Amino acid sequence: xxxxxxxxxxxxxxxxxxxxxxxxxxxxxxxxxDIMAEIETDKATMEFEAVDEGxxxxxxxxxxxxxxxxxxxxxTLAGDDExxxxxxxxxxxxxxxxxxExxxxxxxxPAAPAVVAPRAAGEDRVIASPLAKRMAGQLGVDLxxxxxxxxxxxxxxxxxxxxxxxVVTxxxxPAAPAAAPxxxxxxxxxxxxxxxxxxxxxxxxxTIARRLTEAKxxxxxxxxxxxxxxxxxxxxxxxxxxxxxxxxxxxSVNDLVIKALAKALEIVPKCNVSFAGDELRKYSRSDIxxxxxxxxxxxxxxxxxxxxxxxxxxxREMTALAAKAREGKLQPHEYQGxxxxxxxxGMYGIKQFDAVINPPxxxxxxxxxxxxxxxxxxxALAVATVMSATGSFDHRxxxxxxxxALMQAFKNLIENPLGLVA
Amino acid sequence: MADxxxxxxxxxGPGGYVAAIRCAQLGLKTAIVERENLGGICLNWGCIPTKAxxxxxxxxxxxxxxxxxxxxxxxxxxxxxxxxxxxxxxxxQLNQGVTHLMKKNKIAVHMGTGVLKGAGKxxxxxxxxxxxxxxxxIIVATGARARDLPFAPADxxxxxxxxxxxxxxxxxSKLLVIGSGAIGIEFSSFYNDMGSEVTVVEMMDRIVxxxxxxxxxxxxxxxxxxGMTIMTGAGVEKIDVTASGxxxxxxxxxxxxxxSDFSHVIVAVGIVPNTENIGLExxxxxxxRGIIAIDDxxxxxxxxxxxxxxxxxxxxxxxxxxxxGVIAAESIARELGNKEVxxxxxxxxxxxxxxxxxxxxxxxxxxxxxxxxxGYTVKAGTFPFIGNGKAIALxxxxxxxxxxxxxKTGELLGAHMVGAEVTELIQGYVVGKTLETxxxxxxxxxxxxxxxxxxxxxxxxxxxxxxxxx
Numbered sequence: 094x095x096x097x098x099x100x101x102x103x104x105x106x107x108x109x110x111x112x113x114x115x116x117x118x119x120x121x122x123x124x125x126x127d128i129m130a131e132i133e134t135d136k137a138t139m140e141f142e143a144v145d146e147g148x149x150x151x152x153x154x155x156x157x158x159x160x161x162x163x164x165x166x167x168x169t170l171a172g173d174d175e176x177x178x179x180x181x182x183x184x185x186x187x188x189x190x191x192x193x194e195x196x197x198x199x200x201x202x203p204a205a206p207a208v209v210a211p212r213a214a215g216e217d218r219v220i221a222s223p224l225a226k227r228m229a230g231q232l233g234v235d236l237x238x239x240x241x242x243x244x245x246x247x248x249x250x251x252x253x254x255x256x257x258x259x260v261v262t263x264x265x266x267p268a269a270p271a272a273a274p275x276x277x278x279x280x281x282x283x284x285x286x287x288x289x290x291x292x293x294x295x296x297x298x299x300t301i302a303r304r305l306t307e308a309k310x311x312x313x314x315x316x317x318x319x320x321x322x323x324x325x326x327x328x329x330x331x332x333x334x335x336x337x338x339x340x341x342x343x344x345s346v347n348d349l350v351i352k353a354l355a356k357a358l359e360i361v362p363k364c365n366v367s368f369a370g371d372e373l374r375k376y377s378r379s380d381i382x383x384x385x386x387x388x389x390x391x392x393x394x395x396x397x398x399x400x401x402x403x404x405x406x407x408x409r410e411m412t413a414l415a416a417k418a419r420e421g422k423l424q425p426h427e428y429q430g431x432x433x434x435x436x437x438x439g440m441y442g443i444k445q446f447d448a449v450i451n452p453p454x455x456x457x458x459x460x461x462x463x464x465x466x467x468x469x470x471x472x473a474l475a476v477a478t479v480m481s482a483t484g485s486f487d488h489r490x491x492x493x494x495x496x497x498a499l500m501q502a503f504k505n506l507i508e509n510p511l512g513l514v515a
Numbered sequence: 516m517a518d519x520x521x522x523x524x525x526x527x528g529p530g531g532y533v534a535a536i537r538c539a540q541l542g543l544k545t546a547i548v549e550r551e552n553l554g555g556i557c558l559n560w561g562c563i564p565t566k567a568x569x570x571x572x573x574x575x576x577x578x579x580x581x582x583x584x585x586x587x588x589x590x591x592x593x594x595x596x597x598x599x600x601x602x603x604x605x606x607x608q609l610n611q612g613v614t615h616l617m618k619k620n621k622i623a624v625h626m627g628t629g630v631l632k633g634a635g636k637x638x639x640x641x642x643x644x645x646x647x648x649x650x651x652x653i654i655v656a657t658g659a660r661a662r663d664l665p666f667a668p669a670d671x672x673x674x675x676x677x678x679x680x681x682x683x684x685x686x687x688s689k690l691l692v693i694g695s696g697a698i699g700i701e702f703s704s705f706y707n708d709m710g711s712e713v714t715v716v717e718m719m720d721r722i723v724x725x726x727x728x729x730x731x732x733x734x735x736x737x738x739x740x741x742g743m744t745i746m747t748g749a750g751v752e753k754i755d756v757t758a759s760g761x762x763x764x765x766x767x768x769x770x771x772x773x774x775s776d777f778s779h780v781i782v783a784v785g786i787v788p789n790t791e792n793i794g795l796e797x798x799x800x801x802x803x804r805g806i807i808a809i810d811d812x813x814x815x816x817x818x819x820x821x822x823x824x825x826x827x828x829x830x831x832x833x834x835x836x837x838x839x840g841v842i843a844a845e846s847i848a849r850e851l852g853n854k855e856v857x858x859x860x861x862x863x864x865x866x867x868x869x870x871x872x873x874x875x876x877x878x879x880x881x882x883x884x885x886x887x888x889x890g891y892t893v894k895a896g897t898f899p900f901i902g903n904g905k906a907i908a909l910x911x912x913x914x915x916x917x918x919x920x921x922x923k924t925g926e927l928l929g930a931h932m933v934g935a936e937v938t939e940l941i942q943g944y945v946v947g948k949t950l951e952t953x954x955x956x957x958x959x960x961x962x963x964x965x966x967x968x969x970x971x972x973x974x975x976x977x978x979x980x981x982x983x984x985x
Contacts, residue, residue, distance in 0.1 A: 222951030224926050231924065244859070250926070250951055 221248035355379035355399035357502040368490035382431030445481035455487035520650035528555020530824030530836030531656035537844035539620035548629040567602035572708035631794030659786040659825035667754035687779035695722035699783030704872035727882040727931035811860035813843035869938040877941035880929030896978025911935035925953030
């Protein structure tokens, strides 16, 4: 029997993906574990392995096809024992690429596909009504974050509407047309005849757009800035790097800052939280999401339990994660989660900036460049290496004084850096 | 003193007896109070016996059209007495069925008239005397009755309500039916098939006014073709009962009043809730024009008192009453500490309605006009019976199925059907609506061939310009 290979669900919330690249062609023999294709989800590109042995007899979805629903048959494999039939032509036109007109796209597949994605197992699928799924897509609501009010927690239309900030069903005879609509998609951009080249948004860019809009619109941010002397930390870093040279470890300032943030969150646990509607989640571990500029857009790989890792461990992990991020090869568990974020633009000479919170987290630390500044030391003007750091806090969950306590703890750890290696 | 019961249900119609069963299933000590027949109007004097009558009319109709099927039948005649007898027999059978269900579920049945006397207190009076029952919760399910015309109170002789129309002694030669809702149209259809000359008067500008305008127009045409006279935008001004019948003054669409003779009149101008003299005032239960105000679970404004079915806002349908009964029972169980039950709120958008005239009418959700009024951009599709193989084989090529979608989200907003057996089809769309399917799932569903249900598929396809068989 020919085996149908279906679009896998590579993360619990994935409903569709882009078939970025085929690494096999019709007629190729594959065996379990062979990488057949690269699939781009909303966050990353993942490798898709074969679990069966056989010969590829048909490829149903061409390379580059976007919006391929989970469960769609993307290729057909003939078992080894059968005579491989004549390869079927690649039906380019049959690909379920989004059509220009409003033709309805078939909604998500009934069950998890037989083909196993790397490390996607063990995660529950989102239970939602078809209408809720479609409206979530239209309104930019992340179903993975909703709890459903339907039978057995099924997410229904009303839940999506509530999450989108109110009932979306049209109301008869709107009295005030001036009322600003809840912006979920930007209005059409006027064309002033300025020459431009239109580049289609990739999934990472779409996700960034949606999440940052959601964050800025729904989270009341407060910003707290401190100036931190770096001299002691720079000296410690130099000493440590000499000692670690033999092990091939070279600590960056950022590695130490990750550790400092994680430790500060442990000292001030009121800032290591998530605002979750009717409850506050207080985390007992500091997982730091570190912003990395990747070619496809910003992504935030996570150093899990950074507070309890040695700085050399953090450094090694960060080097590996950053490399994967730049290649678009991060696995979902490597970038989904985190309890607080760190964004560092110091290498660009940025003095100070305010970052946007990465929901459902409640704080992000924005770190500027360490630079020599005139600084008052013991009532006398001196030169010191100083860095400005600004914490953005979700004011629904964190009071100003608690945010300030975190900034103070962070500053103390950096200025007295032996605490980071103790 | 401890309460005798956890729950007392006042009224044993399709709302009340179902509520009582659900209460008993959830382990609550339950009593039900009924003044007349277990099963209430629905199965004694309503839904069920009319279906029995209409079935006789349908068989008669088919016999008269036997030649169309290559069959011959001579000397066809209706025996009205036997037809009514069959209908009463069906009602009796179901009434006994409810008696059995009460017994099986260990529900205490108190026959008599119940009146609320205070929180958790109900006084029941019968010819055997008066007793006071106590309970933690009371569900009011006393139902409704036909509305009388002020100038023509029903007398059972010439002026009938549904109840008289159910047990005719003689076939009306010339029947006037006032009101074209489900009850008026079903009796019109029955008596027309049985051989009466039927005139329907409707105040609104179309018959079955709650249905989609396309359905109303189609049904009117079909009924006129069967020989009925239909007057819309018209009203009966006056009725004089004479020795041989009635004289009715009817104001037509043109404003002119014409007086005509009829042998009988059926008044079907709606219902009034049975909420007088049951003690609502004693407890201060909020009601407007007799209709008790409730939340989505059946709670009245007075803790411990619940209301379901026809005493609450409409639609006034048996299946709505039963569903409310289940929700109220589960909500009570939860209030009494059972955290295993999860009652769901009543969703009024998904209550289907069925009218068993010939051709049948069935619908759920918003009509096309109502959907547009609500601000939706609508995609509507219609598929006719004439395009369906099974309909043609049945000799029932008249009718259509219409679906209404929200163009933006693909939500199924409403479905409207007229034609043979559509009352058995509508639940497919009701399931779909309850599960919040979009057009995509309906299109992806395999419908069996050959069935009338294929038209449900085609109608959805038609809404998106993809119908296959037309």
